[in-house]
Amino acid sequence: MTIRKRLFISFSLILLIVTFIIGVFFYTIYNLNSINYQQNHRYDQLIKVEKLKEYSNSYSWVVLDIITDFDKIQIVDKRINKASDLSISLSNLKTIVINNSESIEEKKNLVLIFANFDTMLNLIKNELYPLVINQNNDFNKFNKKFEELNIDTQKLLEKEIKYLQDKLNQTQNKRENFLDTIKLELVILFIILFLFSFIISSKIINEIKNKLDKLNQGVLQLFKNSEKTIKVDIGENNELSVITENLNSYLEKQADIIYSREELLRNISHELKTPIAKGKFIIEKLENKDNKILKDINTIFYDIEKLTSKLLQREKLNFAVLKITKFKASSLILESLSKLSIVDESKVIVDIENDFDINGDFYYLTISLKNLIDNAMKYAIEFPIRINSSKNEIYIENISNKLSNDLIYYIQPFTREPNQVQGHGLGLNIVNKILSLHGFELKHKYKDSHNIFSIYF
Incomplete structure (x- = not known):
């Protein structure tokens, strides 16, 4: 497998881990939003139940005002109307509060509370109001019954409030525990990512280093043993094997160049034979002391000098x-x-x-x-x-x-x-x-x- 492929696979695995971390991040956001929604929902329910206590107190004040001013029929009628208005408001609130309940037990408790409020209204209209109309000021029996009902309602409301507060605390604890868990998981994932990257990088670096060491040994062997190619096994289908093949190709070309130079020297020897032979032939005629012969000798050796100069010039171009x-x-x-x-x-x-x-x-x-x-x-x-x-x-x-x-x-x-x-x-x-x-x-x-x-x- 090539180094490039190894790097690609390693990068893909690291990318997979990073993607998983990003997924955990979005999962955290989703769950936090869910927890926040649940917390807001319970907090809103708690506010509504707290408001029900105010309704309970309002009924008590209506009863107190009626008993106090029982002889003033106009005030009594206003208080009766106020009780009716309270009942209408409770009726509007009843559906919302009961539908927002999270458990059967909570729902039963809320149904019972609203039933008590209905009972309070009935007591005011059907028992207290007739006593006032008949100018009967014996309110003890009514007070006792209404007080017991009010106390029972207050207990139910306290129970509901405690239930909601417990749920809010649970939600908060759940939020904190979830955040702690996510933090721990992210730390572990980052550690795994770091270790994974370090191990893969170290392995790839060591592999490259080993192959380079082998390649270096092959090059040193090339100089020591006068080899014509690098003879070293660094595996197949990897970048360094391609480099080795290219180096061997280059060395083979260099060998061809050396061979060409040797052939060139042989050609030079061949080309020099002719003017030298001519020189020998003319030198034999020196006995006649003919100036023309001397001139021919100079021409021949000038020819040799010119050839040598061109050969040197050509050779210099190889290293120019x-x-x-x-x-x-x-x-x-x-x-x-x-x-x-x-x-x-x-x-x-x-x-x-x-x-x-x-x-x-x-x-x-x-x-x-x-x-x-x-x-x-x-x-x-x-x-x-x-x-x-x-x-x-x-x-x-x-x-x-x-x-x-x-x-x-x-x-x-x-x-x-x-x-x-x-x-x-x-x-x-x-x-x-x-x-x-x-x-x-x-x-x-x-x-x-x-x-x-x-x-x-």
């Missing part, structure tokens, strides 16, 4: 570090021409249509353009050659024979035309190497008896 600067196309063309030391300037026409900016290594680009101009001068059938700068491209064209192969053939080292005598087949190879380092492109086309080489910047 570019110094990027900004300069004009015209500066590059003029500097390249100055390195050629052209005696007859009429052989070259320079046409700067667009003097654009170039970002590159001025020294190496001068070498590449100089080689192209040198080839154009060397193989031209007619003069002048033309150098043109236009639209991020420099063109070098001459009137010459059409190339027998495509450009890709000539950018290989030691390749040239079959009938070509001069040159070593390294010029275009060096040009292409320099341009490749810059990310520029070498182009060629043949049009109207003109070979046109161009550098596209």
